[in-house]
Amino acid sequence: MSMVDSVLLVVDAFDGPMPQTRFVTKKAFAHGLKPIVVINKVDRPGARPDWVVDQVFDLFVNLDATDEQLDFPIVYASALNGIAGLDHEDMADDMTPLYQAIVDRVPAPDVDLDGPLQMQISSWTTTTTLVLSASAASSAVK
Template sequence: SWKENELNMVDTPGHADFGGEVERVVGMVEGAVLVVDAGEGPLAQTKFVLSKALKYGLRPILLLNKVDRPSVSEETCNEVESLVFDLFANLGATEEQLDFPVLYASAKEGWASLKFTKCPPDSEKNMSPLLDSIVQHVRSPKADLEAPFQMLVSMMERDFYLGRILTGRVTSGVIRVGDKVHGLRITDEGVQKIEDGKVVKLMKKKGTSMAVIEAAGAGDIISMAGLSGPAIGHTVANPE
């Protein structure tokens, strides 16, 4: 969390070979931080991932990384920013998407800045400017807590003890440990039930670790155990 805001950060592969995974991740979020090497500029995979983000209506934040390198100057950053702007325009970005904030950073040193600098004062060597920009620039998810629970499965893994772990964003409603749920898939004939089950465990990312939780609501990105049938692209929902 950051200044009373809960932020869910989801990393995405930067290569076209992982197109399906990129699409699933982009579909889970409300915004994007486009990280570009300030010395190299946008690469081929930058175009691919950015095109997906723009397609889903996200408003990216541009983060120029590695500005602390000797070869990177303010002029270099201005050139890279212009290249990225042209890339946005060529991909059909809207006026709103073209009005993207730019930050300068050294991920290695652990800082970000709203102004170009090679080395900020020690008191400013942190990621506060980036987190503040995310809060200001990225809209909150549309969340209907009163509607029946529904979650699209975006990721899946297997746990030795819990079995299949399904991860996704809760699109509506509230889910609690012990709730009965259905696994559903859409076919040419309509919605088909895969499995009836019960939520035995709910988890949520807290930093780099997973925290066990008792309940979650619309807008949360969670992992759940209890169903063995649903897979990526399927839906978990209340029996209602």
């Protein structure tokens, strides 16, 4: 979580918050993060996005969210169809509302623009197979 600037909490428009949602949201709140809530699959038969929003709010209250965390933005989406909107009955033709919510709500990282490049690596792996394949391919060209 130390590398995270914000979170998108993606919740199914039919099922609502799942048990694992509670765990990860509690971690996010402990780090002072303010989630952007994405209600996905709003096009699914039986979807109940308004009920899901109420369930998310109740979850946040039960997790002792701050007032700022309780004032969460909501984006409705159908990831399968590549559409999103700020109202589940008035969707855009693309995912722009989701991207705009991220741009508007996620704070810029605290960086020294005049300092040297800094990069935090979270995973490092090597593979000798790739190197051997590249060597074999280049020697075949010779």
